[in-house]
Amino acid sequence: MSYKVNFKTVETTGLESSPVVDALAGLRANEARYFWNKYQHEYVTEPAGDHPELLDRVNTILQERDMVLPYKPLEVSDFVVDGVRWTYVFYENGLSINVLYTLADGGKWAVGFKLSDGMAIPDVFEGKFKFARQRSKLAGTIRGSFFKIKGDYPD
Template structure:
């Protein structure tokens, strides 16, 4: 069983190796608050290494990025969160650099399918994401988050 992310008492647990640990913890807490408020879902993370399911989800996210836009994230994945809510499969990967990547995949045909990128406060976009335009969002938990996304065109169904 994973770690439920507490968005009231923000912790860097599991993110300690990141030079952006505090900011990344705020970003992770921001995601947890969103899922609790919108879907009444407990946002739970697992270590990206050492758990077969988490490693498989990291590989799935990497494959979507590579197949769709020829993007390879150079940073080490630290944690993974998987949520299935309202017919949508969400996978979040939190990287050591301070980057968070999420893949939103509606299971029903014709539904929303996209990849989202979020940068922890103070993080510059990594070279592999230079081509994207970044919007800013203020968060009480995470400071200023910069985000971008693209729509998934191919088929990348969730792992069973």
């Protein structure tokens, strides 16, 4: 069942099994607010189990950096806005990953990571990435990093 994310009031729908449920819900709401403010796009998530093809694509891209995530995915979101395809995965431990690429030839390809407020940096990221901090009214302190994708990963 899909869920339209409320970015005015943080709701934990679909994320209840997370030990950092409130922070993860705030992170998800923060993403929804960004897409509404910038593109007037309604941010909708679905259970990760309903879209194994999205998880497979994200996992294949992460292998470019020898990253295998042992975390349980809870929700995904996949959409195109303003010529860019975005795929999000929200994990039970509080991690959010997004993959973005422009649909035009020669465009940008990148993977972004965001850590929910209060969660430790996962071992798989140690020494590979530096995390910048940002404050959010919805999510508290968010730590984020990214890498540019080298390969080509069509749908």
